[in-house]
Amino acid sequence: MSSKLDHSKLTPAGVLITMGIIFGDIGTSPLYVIKAIVGEKEISELLVYGGVSCVFWTLTIITTIKYVILALNADNKGEGGIFALYARLRKYKSKWIIYPAIIGCATLISDGFITPPISISSAVEGLQLINPDIQTVPIVLVILLSLFIAQQFGTAKIGSAFGPIMLVWFGMMAFFGVMEISKHPEILAAINPLYAIQLITNYPEGIWLLGAVFLCTTGAEALYSDLGHCGKANIRFSWGFVKTALLLSYFGQSAYVMQFQGKLLPDVSPFYALMPDWFLPAGIIIATGATIIASQALITGTFTMVNEAMKLRLWPRLKVEFPSQLKGQIYIPAINWLLLAGCTIVVLIFRQSSNMEAAYGLAITVDMLMTTTLLSFLIFTRFKSWLPVIFFALVFYTIEGTFFLSNANKFTHGGWFAFLIAISLFLIMYALHKAGKIRKKHVEFEKVENYLPIISKLKDDKTIPLKSTHLVYLSRSSRQDLVETNIIHSMIRSTPKRAGVYWFLHVDILDEPFGLYYEVNALSEGCHYVKLKLGFKEPHKINLMFRQVVSEMMEKKSVTDKNIHPSLSGFDIPADFKFIITNSRLTVDTFLHPFDQFFIRIYRILKLWSVSITEDFGLEEADVEVETVPITIHAKEKLKLQPWTPSQKS
Incomplete structure (x- = not known):
């Protein structure tokens, strides 16, 4: 089965497969975003309404406009991602464009060391609502180990179940979100962007809260990178459903949190709090399945990106295997075990998803800024005018630059881990690029x-x-x-x-x-x-x-x-x-x-x-x-x- 050829056109099967491949990372963000925004702060209307308003407009401006509408048009013969964009632009012989490409690749992969641990930990920690004394770290490590061991056998057989599972996942989120919003429909007023502006300008240190808000869109770059698997028509069509389900969950959780106005949020996940007790075990199982699928998509995406880097002579030559007949599915043993080691270290260092939130997102803001840089250059080559370039760059450099600054305080709280990996990966790619230039000279x-x-x-x-x-x-x-x-x-x-x-x-x-x-x-x-x-x-x-x-x-x-x-x-x-x-x-x-x-x-x-x-x-x-x-x-x-x-x- 060829994902590239068979599913590039808009079809029901293509939409279903897209939900199983493309939206895993961004689709599991509701497990931790609202909880990260609220944290240990006193619940107030400004905090909750401003926070969910920021989420709404972030998903609209960054994910929808920049990536789903604009970036998907910047494909290279149907393929997306920062290396596809770089390969499309290097014919213009601009020497500097290699640097955004390798910086973007390094930061995207480095944040990928945190994505599986935080997603799976957030899902598994729901078990503590059933048994407060249960130790989740061993469970998370067993799931991660099983996931990475399974990579060598390919996912062709189980991959067909990813789409239906994610459809159930998004449907479940939307249903419980609607149920809670129906009790407190006033929460929908937070769509007004004034709430977001007031949070940033009036809430004490409100700009730092954007570091938590940014977690809602961390999967947008992966969405662009996976373009070749499903095609832009399927991604755009399914995004309408996915975004609706995400927003209903975010607004539903925010409505739930508002009942604690003037107090601290109890030690409970707002996501799981929307579910009735009798449904909680099923909800945890579905959430865990969704996070495993999200992790699988990230691992596959990392294999693809490293393979592209090797072909472009920007990564050491590694052994590549083809575990199934599915076109484009590859397995790189060295990268697989490196990711497992990194994810294990993250779990052992941070232990809880709430601690991982403090380290997550900083590196990915750099990746988004690099994509904005290359997209700006592409716009210039297309229109031969600086006016659209300035408009595009001004809007997205301002927004993403603000997100970067708001995430900067995460460096000492764990962001250093992602940056250490990113710098190491950058040195590897830059050394190969530089050595190649010296040898060629x-x-x-x-x-x-x-x-x-x-x-x-x-x-x-x-x-x-x-x-x-x-x-x-x-x-x-x-x-x-x-x-x-x-x-x-x-x-x-x-x-x-x-x-x-x-x-x-x-x-x-x-x-x-x-x-x-x-x-x-x-x-x-x-x-x-x-x-x-x-x-x-x-x-x-x-x-x-x-x-x-x-x-x-x-x-x-x-x-x-x-x-x-x-x-x-x-x-x-x-x-x-x-x-x-x-x-x-x-x-x-x-x-x-x-x-x-x-x-x-x-x-x-x-x-x-x-x-x-x-x-x-x-x-x-x-x-x-x-x-x-x-x-x-x-x-x-x-x-x-x-x-x-x-x-x-x-």
Whole structure:
């Protein structure tokens, strides 16, 4: 089943699947948002009405207008998210746009370490209403462990149940919200934005309350990132129902809280307080199921984002598995266990959802600001005018900047954890980006035509041992007329390598998410340049793709399909292949700037933890040779080296 193809159009099934995939994070926010706003403060009309008014307008302006209406139009061939946006914009050759992309990715993933613990903890803590002495931390840890263990088996079989479960979840929230609002319909007056303005301006330290309000929209960025799974039509249609259910729950909880006006809110979850006692066990089960689905969506989204970063050369190469036939579903073991470790640490450090609320949301505000930055640039490229850019940026930088400031006081209360992870992830991605630029700067290319006569004679030189029938060099050159010096060094200058056919193979990652293309150019008889073009979401099955291209050329008799080793040439034995990978290594780091040296060292450490390019490209280990070719960076000034003379003896 292809989620990308089958569910991109508006259909009842597409809407149902969308609710199970897209809205898990934002859909479970009612478990803790109102409780976080009220906290341990005395209940007042200004606090409650102002708080729920802020929630209403945040969901309207940020989630609905920015993401559901505007951001979903900023897709890249149907794919969304900050990397899809970056891939769409990098053709404009603006060097700075890489930084919002990697900052946004780092902060989105870092806050993801808190999303499963806070969601599942909020649901499971409902058990304390039935048994006040129950310990919820072990239960949360068992659920998290089971969830992450299950990732390696895929979710194709149980994924079909996500939509119906979330439909029940949203329906349940809406029902109990309506029941409570019917008792106190005056709460609907909080839709008036004046209540939100009064909370910020008149309530003591009211601006800091926006840190709790912001929790209602933390899933908006994930909504944009998951665009490719369901399509904008299904997301927009289902958002109308989801937003209504969310608001009914928020307003219903606020109506319940108002009965304690002049007092402190008892140690009770406003969300569960709307349910009758007889329904509470069922409500807890449904809520726990919804939070597990929300966590599953976040984990899947993290796998997708890291995979995109790897394709864009912004993340170390990691092993990627495909646990099911569902298109786009991947499993990255290293990231899975890293997320489990991070989520476990969060649960053990903070223990209760109320403590996690203090750490949640700070990093995600940075991610939203980065998305706003890239969207502003996209608007400029589309309209070629600064007026719409200024209007868009002024509105959303002001709102999201205010949210960032209101969340700033969370840093010492746990926000440091998310920022520590974000900074670590940023350094990883920036180091790879920076090292790539340094290496690219020092990779030298030469004209292929200067070496074609040598290659032609090399093919016929019987004094040189035959390396392979087909000798394939993986090339960094995106042009058929250029080849890097490393390859010439390996082929001719180091140890001459004779072959029947020489290939220069270049892999190009496209700015679009999907698509597999190739180009073949004959440089001379027995020497060819092949360029494979892959969408940035396509798996790297380079060995399979290349051999398919060669097979087509063999059918056309463009290249030999016979093994040319003399002892085997008379038998029906297929032609053999040998892939050569040349790894360049800087030999004189002392001539690099210290800043560059630092990131080269980080790059080398990361490379030790990465899978080999052989595994990443799906090549057969037995058919691959890896050579290290030195790159010498010369000093900027010549040494004053003089000949020794006898008169200089002491």
